[in-house]
Amino acid sequence: xxxxxxxxxxxxxxxxxxxxxxxxxxxxxxxxxxxxxxxxxxxxxxxxxxxxxxxxxxxxxxxxxxxxxxxxxxxxxxxxx
Numbered sequence: 001x002x003x004x005x006x007x008x009x010x011x012x013x014x015x016x017x018x019x020x021x022x023x024x025x026x027x028x029x030x031x032x033x034x035x036x037x038x039x040x041x042x043x044x045x046x047x048x049x050x051x052x053x054x055x056x057x058x059x060x061x062x063x064x065x066x067x068x069x070x071x072x073x074x075x076x077x078x079x080x081x
Contacts (some may be wrong), residue, residue: 001029038064 005013020031023038046063049055050072060072 001032003028003032043068 003009003012014029016031019035020026020028023031023034025031025034046068049063050060050070055072057072057074060070064070065068
C-alpha cells in the first residue's frame, strides 16, 4: 500500500506517524491497519452509546469528530390541532 505524502498530501506523513505512536504501532502500514480495525469496532460502539441512558447532548458533541457526527437530542412538546 502506498500513501502519497508529497505536495498537498504532506500532512499525511505526520498524521499517520501520530496515529502509529498513539496506537503503539511500529510501521505506517500497521498504523493504517490499526486505524481501520479501531474504526470498524468504534462505529458500532458509538451507535450503541447514543442509545445509552446516560448519553447527553454535550457528550455526543465531545464524541463527534470531523468524520463522525453523533447527534443526540431530546424533544418534548405538546401540539394542539
